[in-house]
Amino acid sequence: MGSLSFWLTAVLASSVRASPILSSSVDADGLNLDIDLKDVPSSVRPLFLPSASGRPITNGSRCKVYPGDDEWPSDEAWTQLNDLSGGRLIGNPTPLAAVCYPDQPGYDAVKCASYTTPEWQRSYIHMNDPIEMMSPVAQGMTCSPPALFDSRGCTRGGFPKYVVNATEPKHVQLAVNFARNTGVRLVVRNTGHDFLGKSGGKDALSIWTHWMKDIEYIEEYKDSNLGYSGPAFKSGVGVQAFEIYKAAHEKGRVVVGGEGETVGVMGGYIQGGGHSPLSGLYGTGADNVLAFEVVTADGDYVVANSTSNTDLFWALRGGGGSTFGVATSVTVKAHPDLEVTASRFGFSSAKTGNETFWAAFRSYLDSWIANADAGTYTYWTLIPNNGTFAFAFSPFFAPGKSVKEATALLQPWFNQLNQLGVQFDPNITHFDHYYDAWRSSFPLEAVQKPNVATASRLFPRANLETAEKRQELYEHIRSSSENNRVQVHFNMQVKDPANNDNAVNTHWRPMVSLSMHSVRWPINSTATEILRRRKEFQDGDAQSWRDISPGAGSYLAEADRLEPNFGQAFWGDKYPRLLELKKKLDPYDLFYAHTGVGSEKWRVESVDGLPNENGKLCRVE
Ligand SMILES: Cc1cc2nc3c(=O)[nH]c(=O)nc-3n(C[C@H](O)[C@H](O)[C@H](O)COP(=O)(O)OP(=O)(O)OC[C@H]3O[C@@H](n4cnc5c(N)ncnc54)[C@H](O)[C@@H]3O)c2cc1C
Numbered sequence: 001m002g003s004l005s006f007w008l009t010a011v012l013a014s015s016v017r018a019s020p021i022l023s024s025s026v027d028a029d030g031l032n033l034d035i036d037l038k039d040v041p042s043s044v045r046p047l048f049l050p051s052a053s054g055r056p057i058t059n060g061s062r063c064k065v066y067p068g069d070d071e072w073p074s075d076e077a078w079t080q081l082n083d084l085s086g087g088r089l090i091g092n093p094t095p096l097a098a099v100c101y102p103d104q105p106g107y108d109a110v111k112c113a114s115y116t117t118p119e120w121q122r123s124y125i126h127m128n129d130p131i132e133m134m135s136p137v138a139q140g141m142t143c144s145p146p147a148l149f150d151s152r153g154c155t156r157g158g159f160p161k162y163v164v165n166a167t168e169p170k171h172v173q174l175a176v177n178f179a180r181n182t183g184v185r186l187v188v189r190n191t192g193h194d195f196l197g198k199s200g201g202k203d204a205l206s207i208w209t210h211w212m213k214d215i216e217y218i219e220e221y222k223d224s225n226l227g228y229s230g231p232a233f234k235s236g237v238g239v240q241a242f243e244i245y246k247a248a249h250e251k252g253r254v255v256v257g258g259e260g261e262t263v264g265v266m267g268g269y270i271q272g273g274g275h276s277p278l279s280g281l282y283g284t285g286a287d288n289v290l291a292f293e294v295v296t297a298d299g300d301y302v303v304a305n306s307t308s309n310t311d312l313f314w315a316l317r318g319g320g321g322s323t324f325g326v327a328t329s330v331t332v333k334a335h336p337d338l339e340v341t342a343s344r345f346g347f348s349s350a351k352t353g354n355e356t357f358w359a360a361f362r363s364y365l366d367s368w369i370a371n372a373d374a375g376t377y378t379y380w381t382l383i384p385n386n387g388t389f390a391f392a393f394s395p396f397f398a399p400g401k402s403v404k405e406a407t408a409l410l411q412p413w414f415n416q417l418n419q420l421g422v423q424f425d426p427n428i429t430h431f432d433h434y435y436d437a438w439r440s441s442f443p444l445e446a447v448q449k450p451n452v453a454t455a456s457r458l459f460p461r462a463n464l465e466t467a468e469k470r471q472e473l474y475e476h477i478r479s480s481s482e483n484n485r486v487q488v489h490f491n492m493q494v495k496d497p498a499n500n501d502n503a504v505n506t507h508w509r510p511m512v513s514l515s516m517h518s519v520r521w522p523i524n525s526t527a528t529e530i531l532r533r534r535k536e537f538q539d540g541d542a543q544s545w546r547d548i549s550p551g552a553g554s555y556l557a558e559a560d561r562l563e564p565n566f567g568q569a570f571w572g573d574k575y576p577r578l579l580e581l582k583k584k585l586d587p588y589d590l591f592y593a594h595t596g597v598g599s600e601k602w603r604v605e606s607v608d609g610l611p612n613e614n615g616k617l618c619r620v621e
Pocket residue numbers: 134187188189190191192193194195198199209237257258259260262263264265266267268269270271272273274275276320321322323325326327328445446557558593
């Protein structure tokens with residue numbers, strides 16, 4: 001590191017205006033890149049220089065720079081950004097649902113008709129789009145297909161204005177330098193899965209990392225500081241769960257990634273921690289990282305590992321996406337393939353009646369600690385529907401376990417269900433390979449509904465250790481359910497591997513349940529009504545779950561934008577150090593993510609006053 005900074009600073013110091021600089025070349029840790037600036041007119045050339053050029057960054061204005069501001073970059077500047085990136089700049093991207101609106105370019109009634117609610121909610125439709133966000137509520141609901149929601153027209157709302165379709169680190173550097181030098185808001189989007197809308201931002205410049213898809217298998221990776229010696233995958237950050245799992249399967253390996261098929265496991269998932277069907281054995285996604293390649297806020301392209309840029313390496317493993325830099329690759333541990341036993345089944349109060357249903361559910365809590373300790377992962381749902389309740393294992397997933405071992409774990413609860421006369425068919429299935437088990441067990445994830453917000457709680461072991469505590473937790477889950485909250489839970493533990501000092505939320509480790517519940521509001525509610533319901537949920541059911549788990553936390557990637565005290569909730573004891581590192585690694589506040597580390601200083605001033613990305617990002621006075 002450092003050779004570039006020294007060279008540029010020295011040259012610039014001699015004469016900025018008559019600068020002979022024709023290229024900004026980066027030479028960091030053996031990574032060489034060249035961005036040739038010789039054809040860039042001198043009027044806009046400074047917008048492309050790395051921070052080592054000594055260019056002052058912001059003028060302290062309250063908000064980021066937006067169209068209509070004097071400082072908004074000229075057309076010439078955007079043209080140069082496009083040319084320098086080899087034509088990879090997408091301007092004024094249109095939302096997918098624009099095809100439904102006659103006043104929009106690309107109006108296509110037939111295409112629009114294909115966007116029925118179930119079709120629209122499939123994640124595959126959205127992930128290959130440059131701007132779509134799978135959290136329409138956080139986007140601002142400004143362009144929905146009418147089958148889903150009447151957005152009363154189509155505007156770009158919380159979507160960005162420009163997108164760099166990045167396939168090389170150099171494209172990321174260009175966008176980073178341009179945003180830092182101009183003050184334009186920067187966002188990073190990979191797949192758009194983020195629940196809180198952190199992959200969007202009104203009129204921003206977006207770095208789209210989705211097409212960074214290279215996967216390289218490394219037979220033997222050694223890092224004595226991390227105590228690791230074994231196979232690894234070096235993966236582009238755009239690689240998704242279904243891609244890396246397949247690549248690993250072909251090598252007789254597994255990697256730690258999410259249950260969701262299309263989640264960007266090498267992007268936002270891994271930087272936010274990331275829980276996995278394998279977390280009981282190997283920890284979070286972040287715990288399995290051996291190295292990142294990263295473009296920093298200064299525009300440098302560096303390696304962050306246990307010996308280089310160690311602060312950045314620590315922060316990127318759990319500190320959250322879009323905060324410390326833009327990763328372009330991640331190297332992760334590859335573990336041996338393993339057998340899995342899984343089970344999917346459910347029962348409903350429509351058949352059992354309320355009393356038996358709740359007794360059956362109550363008895364389930366008696367197994368959570370044992371199931372977590374055994375390294376199993378259960379994705380289960382509790383869904384209220386017009387006075388009835390449905391419970392489902394979707395699935396119980398036991399990596400490394402035979403049918404006999406898995407059945408032994410489940411049997412104590414099954415005995416209770418039998419005693420209560422609950423009918424169920426557990427369909428306990430054995431798979432020789434993780435890949436096959438994963439593919440057949442988990443549902444394809446859906447895009448969020450237009451009238452929902454979800455909050456999560458990481459319930460520690462203490463909430464389940466005594467019969468009294470289990471009764472208390474049961475009552476709170478039931479009460480939230482009776483208040484019509486859809487619930488999704490993960491019964492698991494997250495192993496703490498050796499040599500594992502990183503920024504992953506401290507609240508993961510004593511945890512046995514990641515529990516989520518959602519508030520819904522009637523479609524077409526006014527902004528005032530939505531806000532009222534969301535606050536009532538936060539002050540009511542969400543607060544009651546916090547009250548019975550004092551000092552516990554929430555998962556930053558599956559959370560509510562209104563989560564109070566998010567620093568403590570999302571990172572626990574690590575938060576103070578993360579704040580220090582944010583100041584050090586991104587003194588410009590170039591990167592911003594709502595509820596990200598250091599984001600307290602900024603706020604999206606949304607046009608409707610709701611918690612979403614449809615407004616300017618401004619400093620909090
Ligand atoms: C249906 C569904 C299923 C899910 N399943 C799981 C699961 O099993 N386990 C789990 O832990 N989580 C799960 N999640 C949550 C998931 O981890 C987060 O949504 C995560 O942020 C997705 O990352 P992404 O890159 O795909 O999404 P994006 O929305 O594109 O990005 C998420 C955040 O990361 C930032 N980011 C992305 N790439 C980079 C990069 N290269 N450098 C810097 N910042 C970056 C973005 O700016 C944004 O802030 C699920 C989410 C959904 C919607």
